[in-house]
Amino acid sequence: xxxxxxxxxxxxxxxxxxxxxxxxxxxxxxxxxxxxxxxxxxxxxxxxxxxxxxxxxxxxxxxxxxxxxxxxxxxxxxxxxxxxxxxxxxxxxxxxxxxxxxxxxxxxxxxxxxxxxxxxxxxxxxxxxxxxxxxxxxxxxxxxxxxxxxxxxxxxxxxxxxxxxxxxxxxxxxxxxxxxxxxxxxxxxxxxxxxxxxxxxxxxxxxxxxxxxxxxxxxxxxxxxxxxxxxxxx
Amino acid sequence: xxxxxxxxxxxxxxxxxxxxxxxxxxxxxxxxxxxxxxxxxxxxxxxxxxxxxxxxxxxxxxxxxxxxxxxxxxxxxxxxxxxxxxxxxxxxxxxxxxxxxxxxxxxxxxxxxxxxxxxxxxxxxxxxxxxxxxxxxxxxxxxxxxxxxxxxxxxxxxxxxxxxxxxxxxxxxxxxxxxxxxxxxxxxxxxxxxxxxxxxxxxxxxxxxxxxxxxxxxxxxxxxxxxxxxxxxx
Numbered sequence: 001x002x003x004x005x006x007x008x009x010x011x012x013x014x015x016x017x018x019x020x021x022x023x024x025x026x027x028x029x030x031x032x033x034x035x036x037x038x039x040x041x042x043x044x045x046x047x048x049x050x051x052x053x054x055x056x057x058x059x060x061x062x063x064x065x066x067x068x069x070x071x072x073x074x075x076x077x078x079x080x081x082x083x084x085x086x087x088x089x090x091x092x093x094x095x096x097x098x099x100x101x102x103x104x105x106x107x108x109x110x111x112x113x114x115x116x117x118x119x120x121x122x123x124x125x126x127x128x129x130x131x132x133x134x135x136x137x138x139x140x141x142x143x144x145x146x147x148x149x150x151x152x153x154x155x156x157x158x159x160x161x162x163x164x165x166x167x168x169x170x171x172x173x174x175x176x177x178x179x180x181x182x183x184x185x186x187x188x189x190x191x192x193x194x195x196x197x198x199x200x201x202x203x204x205x206x207x208x209x210x211x212x213x214x215x216x217x218x219x220x221x222x223x224x225x226x227x228x229x230x231x232x233x234x
Numbered sequence: 235x236x237x238x239x240x241x242x243x244x245x246x247x248x249x250x251x252x253x254x255x256x257x258x259x260x261x262x263x264x265x266x267x268x269x270x271x272x273x274x275x276x277x278x279x280x281x282x283x284x285x286x287x288x289x290x291x292x293x294x295x296x297x298x299x300x301x302x303x304x305x306x307x308x309x310x311x312x313x314x315x316x317x318x319x320x321x322x323x324x325x326x327x328x329x330x331x332x333x334x335x336x337x338x339x340x341x342x343x344x345x346x347x348x349x350x351x352x353x354x355x356x357x358x359x360x361x362x363x364x365x366x367x368x369x370x371x372x373x374x375x376x377x378x379x380x381x382x383x384x385x386x387x388x389x390x391x392x393x394x395x396x397x398x399x400x401x402x403x404x405x406x407x408x409x410x411x412x413x414x415x416x417x418x419x420x421x422x423x424x425x426x427x428x429x430x431x432x433x434x435x436x437x438x439x440x441x442x443x444x445x446x447x448x449x450x451x452x453x454x455x456x457x458x459x460x461x462x463x464x465x466x467x468x
Contacts, residue, residue, distance in 0.1 A: 013402035044410055045417035091414050093373075133373050136405060139327075139380060140367055140415040146376050159405035164398060168247035170428055171370060171393035176278055180325050181374040183279035194404055 003028065003117045004151055004200035006125035008158045008192040008209075010089050018058040021121075024197065024208070026062050028117050029084050034065040036082040038108075040098035041090025041123040051088060069104070079107040082116065089122025089158075092135040096127060097143035109149040118151070122158045125192070129155040134181055134189050136174075152198065152205055153188075154233060155181075160191030160214060178216050186218035188233045196227065205231045237262065237351045238385055238434035240359035242392045242426040242443075244323050252292040255355075258431065258442070260296050262351050263318050268299040270316040272342075274332035275324025275357040285322060303338070313341040316350065323356025323392075326369040330361065331377035343383040352385070356392045359426070363389040368415055368423050370408075386432065386439055387422075388467060389415075394425030394448060412450050420452035422467045430461065439465045 005021075005028050012020050029035060039051040052068035059066050066086075072078035079085070085108065087095070099105040105127075112118040120128050126135050127148040134155040163173050172180075178189050190207075191214035192198065199208045207213050212224045217233065225231065239255075239262050246254050263269060273285040286302035293300050300320075306312035313319070319342065321329070333339040339361075346352040354362050360369050361382040368389040397407050406414070412423050424441075425448035426432065433442045441447050446458045451467065459465065 009404050011404055013404060042414070042417070043406070045414050091411075094414075094418070133375075135373065138368060138370070138411045138415055139373060140411075140418045142380050146373060159403065161403055161405070164401065167398065169393065169395055170243050170245055170247060171395070172277070177325075177372045177374075180276070180279050180328075181372055183276070184328070184374045 001115050001202040002113060002151065002200045003115060004112060004128065005119045005197050006128045006152070006156060006192075006200075007119070007121040007197035008125065008160065009194040010121040012195060016058070017054055018121075020195070021197070022061065025059075025119060028119055029062065029064055032064065032084040032117065034067060034082075035059065035084045035086050036069050036078060037066050038069045038085060038087040038095075038099075038124065040070070041088055041092065041095040043088070043090035051090075055086065055088065075102050075104050076107045079104055079111050082111065084117040085112065086119040087121075087124030087127060089124055091140055092123040092126045092132050092137045093139050093141050093143055095123045096132050096146065096148065097141045099127070100144040105147070105149065109151070112149065112151055125156055125158050125198070128152055128198075130187055131155065133185070134178060151200060154231075155187055155189045156198070157189055157191045160193045175216070175222065182216065182218040188218070189216040190231065191216065198231065207231055235349050235436040236347060236385065236434045237349060238346060238362060239353045239431050240362045240386070240390060240426075240434075241353070241355045241431035242359065242394065243428040244355040246429060250292070251288055252355075254429070255431070256295065259293075259353060262353055263296065263298055266298065266318045266351065268301060268316075269293065269318045269320050270303050270312060271300050272303045272319060272321040272329075272358065274304070275322055275326065275329040277322070277324035285324075289320065289322065309336050309338050310341045313338055313345050316345065318351040319346065320353040321355075321358030321361060323358055325374055326357040326360045326366050326371045327373050327375050327377055329357045330366050330380065330382065331375045333361070334378040339381070339383065343385070346383065346385060359390055359392050359432070362386055362432075364421055365389065367419070368412060385434060388465075389421055389423045390432070391423055391425045394427045409450070409456065416450065416452040422452070423450040424448075424465065425450065432465065441465055
C-alpha cells in the first residue's frame with residue numbers, strides 16, 4: 001500500500017526545519033528505524049553531508065536514524081534494501097539529473113509503490129509527480145529526462161504563490177506558467193501552497209495541512225480545493 | 235559588427251507592447267525594411283500568427299514590415315536571407331526546443347555575428363546568453379540542448395527581481411537560484427531589471443535603460459552596475 005507525503009515546503013516562515021511537519025513525519029515513519037535521505041537537490045549549493053546532517057538533527061526528536069544516499073557505494077541496492085525515504089528540497093533539475101544518472105529513479109519508484117514510506121518536500125515532492133515540468137527551479141544542469149516517479153497521476157507546483165497585490169513586475173505569474181505547460185501537455189497540476197501537503201495512502205490521495213490548494217485542469221477554470229478533501233481527476 | 239539589443243521585458247507596467255523600447259528599436263533597425271519575427275516562445279500559449287500580428291502592430295509606427303519565421307517553408311534559409319531579427323518573450327524552453335529542432339539556433343547566431351541587427355526581449359534575450367540555464371521559465375518541453383547563441387560571454391536573468399519586503403514565502407529568491415547555478419558553472423550572470431537592456435555594438439557591451447543591473451560573478455559578492463556602464467568580466 002502506497003504511503004506517501006509530498007509537502008510544498010520543508011520550512012514555514014519563522015519555524016525551524018521541518019518543524020510543522022514533525023507530527024506528520026512521526027505517523028508516516030512509525031515502526032521505521034532508519035530513513036535514507038536523498039540530498040541531491042542541494043539547496044543553496046550546500047554539500048550532501050551538510051544537508052544530511054541538517055535532517056539528522058531534525059529527526060533526532062523522532063528517534064529516527066538518518067543515512068545519506070550519497071554515502072552508499074551502490075545507491076540502487078541501498079534503495080532496494082532501505083526501510084523508508086526522504087528527499088529534501090533544493091534544485092529539481094539537479095535532483096532529477098542525479099537520480100537518472102545513478103539509475104535510482106526507477107528503483108525508488110518501485111520501492112515506494114511496494115509500500116515503503118516516502119516523504120518529499122519541495123523538489124522532493126516534484127519527483128512524486130508525473131514529470132518535473134511544473135517546477136519553479138532554474139535549469140542549472142541538464143537531466144537525461146524530465147520524467148519522475150508518477151506516484152500521483154498529476155503534477156505538483158510546490159511553493160504555489162498567488163499574485164502579490166500591488167506588484168508591478170511583468171514576469172509571468174505562476175498561473176500563466178502552469179497554463180503554458182498545459183498547452184503542451186493536458187495534465188492536471190496542483191498548486192500546493194506552503195503549509196500544505198499531499199497524503200497518499202494506497203489509492204486515496206488527499207490534501208492536508210493549513211491551506212487550500214489551487215487546482216488547474218486543462219481547459220477548465222482554476223479552482224480551490226479545501227484541506228482534508230480527496231484529490232480526484234476523471 | 236555585432237548590433238544587438240537584449241531587453242529584460244517587452245512591456246512595462248501601464249504601457250503598450252514595446253512602447254518604452256520604440257526609440258531603441260528605431261535606431262537598431264535603421265535602414266531595415268523587413269524584420270523576421272521569431273514567435274516560438276508563445277507567451278500564454280498564444281499562436282504564432284497571433285503573436286506575429288501583435289508585433290506587426292507595434293512596428294507599424296516605425297514603418298517596419300514584419301514576417302513570422304513560422305511562415306517560411308525553410309526557416310534556416312529565411313534566417314540566412316533575412317535583414318534583421320526580433321525574438322519575442324514567452325517560454326524559453328519552448329523557444330530553445332524549437333530553435334534546435336529546426337536547426338535555426340546556429341544559423342541565427344551566424345547571421346547576428348555577421349552583423350545583422352538582433353532584438354530580443356525576455357526569452358528572446360535569454361538566447362543571447364551562453365546558455366538558457368538562468369531562465370525563470372518552467373520546463374514545459376524538453377529541448378535537445380540548453381546551449382544558446384552566446385552573443386555575449388555571460389548569462390542573463392531577465393525580469394530580475396529583488397526580494398519583496400514583508401513577503402513570508404519560503405521559495406528560493408532569484409539570487410539563491412543564480413548562486414545554485416554558479417555552483418555548477420562559474421559563469422557571470424547579469425540580473426537585468428525590467429526597464430533595462432543590454433546593448434552590443436561590435437565588441438562593446440553596455441547596460442542601458444532606467445535601472446541598474448545586479449551582477450553575479452562566481453565567488454564574489456553581488457554588486458550593482460549603473461545604466462550607461464560597460465559590462466566587462468575578466
